[in-house]
Amino acid sequence: MTDTQPASPAPQSGGGSSPSLENLLHETRTFPPSEEFAAQANATAELYEAARADRLAFWAEQANTLLTWRTPFTETLDWSDAPVARWFADGSLNAAYNAVDRHVEAGHGDRVAFHFEGEPGDTRTITYADLQREVSKAANALTELGVRTGDRVVVYMPMLIESVVAMLACARIGAPHSVVFGGFSADALRSRIADAEAKLVITADGGYRKGAPSALKPAVDEALAGEGAESVEKVLVVRRTEQEVAWTEGRDVWWHDVVDGASDQHEPVWVEAEHPLFILYTSGTTGKPKGILHTTGGYLTQAAYTHRNVFDLKPESDVYWCSADIGWVTGHSYIVYGPLTNGATQVLYEGTPDTPHKGRWWELVEKYKVSIFYTAPTAIRACMKWGDDIPAGFDLSSLRLLGSVGEPINPEAWMWYREHIGGGTAPIVDTWWQTETGAIMISPLPGVTATKPGSAQVPLPGISADVVDDEANAVPNGSGGYLVLSEPWPSMLRGIWGDLERYKETYWSRYEGLYFAGDGAKKDDDGDIWLLGRVDDVMNVSGHRLSTTEIESALVSNDIVAEAAVVGAADETTGQAVVAFVILRGEHADRAATDDGAAEVQTELRNHVAKEIGPIAKPKRILVVPELPKTRSGKIMRRLLRDIAEDRQVGDATTLADSSVMDKIAAGLKAPS
Ligand code: WT7
Numbered sequence: 001m002t003d004t005q006p007a008s009p010a011p012q013s014g015g016g017s018s019p020s021l022e023n024l025l026h027e028t029r030t031f032p033p034s035e036e037f038a039a040q041a042n043a044t045a046e047l048y049e050a051a052r053a054d055r056l057a058f059w060a061e062q063a064n065t066l067l068t069w070r071t072p073f074t075e076t077l078d079w080s081d082a083p084v085a086r087w088f089a090d091g092s093l094n095a096a097y098n099a100v101d102r103h104v105e106a107g108h109g110d111r112v113a114f115h116f117e118g119e120p121g122d123t124r125t126i127t128y129a130d131l132q133r134e135v136s137k138a139a140n141a142l143t144e145l146g147v148r149t150g151d152r153v154v155v156y157m158p159m160l161i162e163s164v165v166a167m168l169a170c171a172r173i174g175a176p177h178s179v180v181f182g183g184f185s186a187d188a189l190r191s192r193i194a195d196a197e198a199k200l201v202i203t204a205d206g207g208y209r210k211g212a213p214s215a216l217k218p219a220v221d222e223a224l225a226g227e228g229a230e231s232v233e234k235v236l237v238v239r240r241t242e243q244e245v246a247w248t249e250g251r252d253v254w255w256h257d258v259v260d261g262a263s264d265q266h267e268p269v270w271v272e273a274e275h276p277l278f279i280l281y282t283s284g285t286t287g288k289p290k291g292i293l294h295t296t297g298g299y300l301t302q303a304a305y306t307h308r309n310v311f312d313l314k315p316e317s318d319v320y321w322c323s324a325d326i327g328w329v330t331g332h333s334y335i336v337y338g339p340l341t342n343g344a345t346q347v348l349y350e351g352t353p354d355t356p357h358k359g360r361w362w363e364l365v366e367k368y369k370v371s372i373f374y375t376a377p378t379a380i381r382a383c384m385k386w387g388d389d390i391p392a393g394f395d396l397s398s399l400r401l402l403g404s405v406g407e408p409i410n411p412e413a414w415m416w417y418r419e420h421i422g423g424g425t426a427p428i429v430d431t432w433w434q435t436e437t438g439a440i441m442i443s444p445l446p447g448v449t450a451t452k453p454g455s456a457q458v459p460l461p462g463i464s465a466d467v468v469d470d471e472a473n474a475v476p477n478g479s480g481g482y483l484v485l486s487e488p489w490p491s492m493l494r495g496i497w498g499d500l501e502r503y504k505e506t507y508w509s510r511y512e513g514l515y516f517a518g519d520g521a522k523k524d525d526d527g528d529i530w531l532l533g534r535v536d537d538v539m540n541v542s543g544h545r546l547s548t549t550e551i552e553s554a555l556v557s558n559d560i561v562a563e564a565a566v567v568g569a570a571d572e573t574t575g576q577a578v579v580a581f582v583i584l585r586g587e588h589a590d591r592a593a594t595d596d597g598a599a600e601v602q603t604e605l606r607n608h609v610a611k612e613i614g615p616i617a618k619p620k621r622i623l624v625v626p627e628l629p630k631t632r633s634g635k636i637m638r639r640l641l642r643d644i645a646e647d648r649q650v651g652d653a654t655t656l657a658d659s660s661v662m663d664k665i666a667a668g669l670k671a672p673s
Contacts, residue, residue, distance in 0.1 A: 041447025087298030099340035119351025138169035158207020181327025194228035213241035273297025291497030298490030307338030406543025438491030539568030
C-alpha cells in the first residue's frame with residue numbers, strides 16, 4: 001500500500017461516469033426476471049444451494065459435466081501449497097479437443113462456429129468441422145516449425161479466424177500461448193516476448209482498422225531487432241491486408257505456405273489438468289507487466305460454467321457475440337475457451353464500431369440475428385453519445401441477453417443499454433472479474449437474480465467473495481471496503497510467470513489467507529456488491545488496465561522529461577482518462593512556457609508514450625508543472641493531482657513535505673502564458 005491510498009476506501013474517480021457512493025445510494029430500481037426468461041433459463045436457484053452444500057463437489061460436477069476428460073480426475077482441489085492451487089490435478093485433457101473436436105464427434109460438425117466479418121465487409125463462415133481441420137493443420141505446422149509441448153508462443157494478431165486457430169493450435173500441442181494485444185507497441189511486444197522467452201511469434205501483415213489497413217509485422221520486426229528477444233526462432237505471418245512486408249529469410253514463414261498444405265489429421269497432446277494453457281500480461285502497480293499464468297482443467301471448467309450460466313447459452317439456437325479483442329482476457333475466456341467449449345455459434349468482428357458508420361455493430365446484430373451480446377461500458381457510453389436514433393434504425397429484436405464487463409457501469413448507461421439495445425426486456429448481466437480470476441466471479445444469474453442498474457451484485461455459485469475493512473472484517477450491509485475472494489476457485493491464476501514471490505506479495509500479503517483484488521466495493525442494504533473502481537495505482541481506461549508507474553517510466557525515458565506523475569481522472573466516455581503532470585528539463589521548461597511550445601511538447605510526449613507502450617496509453621492531457629506534490633518519504637501524492645485533473649478543490653495537503661507545492665502548481669496552470 002502506498003501513501004496515496006485513501007484512508008477509507010473510495011473510488012479512484014470521484015464523479016464523471018464511475019458510480020460514486022453518493023449516487024449509488026439513490027439507486028433503488030430493480031428488474032426481476034420475466035417468467036418466460038426464468039422458465040427457460042439454464043441457471044436456477046438450486047445452483048446456489050448445491051454450491052453451498054458442498055463447494056468442491058459442486059466444482060467437480062461442473063468439471064465432469066461440462067468437459068471431456070481423457071483421464072478422469074480423482075482429487076478436486078489440492079490447496080496444500082497455497083496460494084498456488086491445483087485443481088483436478090490427476091486428470092488429463094486437451095483444451096482444443098474440448099473446444100472443437102468433441103462437438104464434431106457428437107455430430108455437430110456442420111454447426112457454425114464463427115460468422116467472421118472483416119471491417120471492409122468481407123465475410124467468412126466457419127463450422128466446427130472446418131475449425132477442427134484448420135486447428136489440426138496449424139498444430140501440425142507449429143510442430144514442423146519446431147514448437148514442442150511447453151514452448152511459449154506469442155500471438156500478435158488482429159481479430160481474425162486465424163487468431164483463434166493459432167491459440168487453439170497452441171493449446172492442441174500443449175504450447176502455452178501469450179497473446180499480445182495488437183495495439184501494443186514494438187517495445188511492449190519485445191518485453192513480453194523476452195519475459196516469456198517465446199520460441200515463435202504468430203502475426204499478420206496487418207489488419208483493417210477505421211477504414212484502412214494497419215500494419216502489424218513492422219512492430220514484430222522492430223521488437224525482434226532489439227535486445228532480449230533472442231529466444232524467437234520463427235515468425236509465422238498470416239496474409240490479411242497484402243501490405244508490403246519486410247522479410248527475414250530463414251526466420252519468417254507465411255501461414256499459407258506452411259498451414260494450408262499441412263495434414264488436417266492431428267492427435268491432440270493430452271496434458272495434465274495443471275499444464276499451462278496461457279500467459280497473459282497485465283499491468284500492475286509497478287512498471288513491469290505481470291505474466292498471469294492460467295492452466296488447463298480448472299480454467300476451462302470455470303470458463304465453460306460461467307459462459308453457460310451467466311449468458312444462458314443455448315448452443316443450438318443462440319448467436320453469441322462478444323465484442324472484446326482476443327488480446328484481452330475477455331477474448332480468451334468469452335470468445336475462445338468458454339463459448340467454443342460450450343459449442344456456441346459466434347460473431348467475430350475485425351474492426352471498430354463506427355466504421356464505416358456508427359451503426360455498424362447494430363447492423364451486424366440484425367444481419368446475424370445476434371441473441372447474446374457482451375461488451376464494455378465505455379462502448380455503451382460512446383453509443384449513447386452517438387444518439388438513440390442509430391440503434392433505432394436496426395432490428396435488434398433477436399437480442400435476449402446483454403452483458404457488461406471491464407469497469408463499473410453507471411446506472412444511466414445500464415438503463416440506456418436496456419432500453420435502446422435490449423428492447424426494455426433483455427436481462428443485463430454486469431460481470432465482475434479480472435485477468436487474474438480467469439473467468440466471471442460476481443454477476444447476477446439471468447432468470448434468477450432481480451437485477452439492479454450499476455451493481456454486479458452476487459458471487460456466482462461456487463465463488464466466495466466479500467467486502468472487508470482494513471482489518472479483514474467483513475463490512476456490514478450499507479458499508480464500503482475492499483473486495484476480497486476468500487476461497488480458491490478453479491480458474492484462478494496459478495502465479496505470475498517466473499515470479500512466484502511477486503504473486504504472493506501482490507495478491508496474498510495484504511490480508512492473511514484472502515485474495516486481494518485491488519478494487520474498492522460496497523455492500524448495499526440487501527448485501528449486493530457494488531464495485532467502485534481500483535484502490536491502487538492502476539487506472540481503467542475504456543475497460544483496459546493501465547499502470548500509472550508504467551506510463552510515468554515511459555515519460556521519464558524521454559530526454560526532455562525530468563519527472564512525471566500520472567493519474568486517472570474521471571472521464572465521461574472512457575471511465576478514466578490518463579492525465580500526466582511533467583517537470584521538464586532545463587531549456588525545455590522555457591520552451592513549454594508559450595502556448596505553441598506547450599502544444600509541441602504535449603504532442604511529442606504523447607507520441608513517445610504511444611511508441612513505448614501503445615496508443616491506448618497516450619495521456620489525454622499533459623500538464624507541465626514546476627514541482628510535484630510529495631510526502632516526506634518522497635511518495636507522490638496522486639490524490640492531490642487527481643483533484644486538479646478533475647477540477648476539484650484540492651484536498652488535505654498537510655502531509656506534504658512542502659505544503660506550498662500545490663499553490664505553485666495551481667499558479668503555474670492558471671498563469672497566462
Ligand atoms: C479490473 C480487471 C475482466 C475482463 C476485463 C478487465 C475492473 C472488470 C468490472 C465490472 C466493475 C470491473 C476491476 C477489475 N472491472 N469488470 N463488471 N464492474 N469493475 O480485465 O484488465 O484484468 O481488469 O477491471 O477494477 O479489477 P482486467
